[in-house]
Amino acid sequence: MADLKTAEAKDWIKSLIEESQKAKEFSYCPYSQLRVGSALLTEDEKIFTGCNIENACFYLGLCAERTAINKAVSDGYTKFKAIAVSSDLEEQVIPPCGACRQVIREFGDIPVFMTRMDGSYTRMTVEELLPLSWNAEYLKKNE
Ligand SMILES: [Zn+2]
Numbered sequence: 001m002a003d004l005k006t007a008e009a010k011d012w013i014k015s016l017i018e019e020s021q022k023a024k025e026f027s028y029c030p031y032s033q034l035r036v037g038s039a040l041l042t043e044d045e046k047i048f049t050g051c052n053i054e055n056a057c058f059y060l061g062l063c064a065e066r067t068a069i070n071k072a073v074s075d076g077y078t079k080f081k082a083i084a085v086s087s088d089l090e091e092q093v094i095p096p097c098g099a100c101r102q103v104i105r106e107f108g109d110i111p112v113f114m115t116r117m118d119g120s121y122t123r124m125t126v127e128e129l130l131p132l133s134w135n136a137e138y139l140k141k142n143e
Pocket residue numbers: 063064065066096097098099100101
């Protein structure tokens with residue numbers, strides 16, 4: 001995992017959070033009215049953003065984190081350094097839902113920056129958010 005205490009890390013963390021806040025602008029949330037944005041940083045420092053996309057058939061909606069991940073993977077990126085999530089909640093951070101935790105886990109145990117409106121955040125790893133998570137190791141046959 002990247003060293004998050006360097007000056008360089010502080011710069012990309014700030015950028016990642018800003019991009020996740022900007023991504024909220026495109027949120028399609030006519031039912032919940034809760035705008036959510038996400039920004040995903042690839043190992044080679046490219047940022048993919050996503051917003052939540054709701055649907056009248058509720059279960060077809062997609063979270064901001066999975067939108068960002070789907071955009072990145074469909075463009076050929078599968079190695080990630082971190083992900084940030086933003087919303088319009090003022091007092092509390094926005095955590096990824098259980099489904100998103102599992103999808104983020106598919107691509108490794110990266111830091112997740114869960115932010116408030118003012119840009120402050122709580123950082124946790126996917127392993128902390130989803131302990132004993134299901135992953136590809138369970139699908140390997142015994143040798
Ligand atoms: Zn989600």
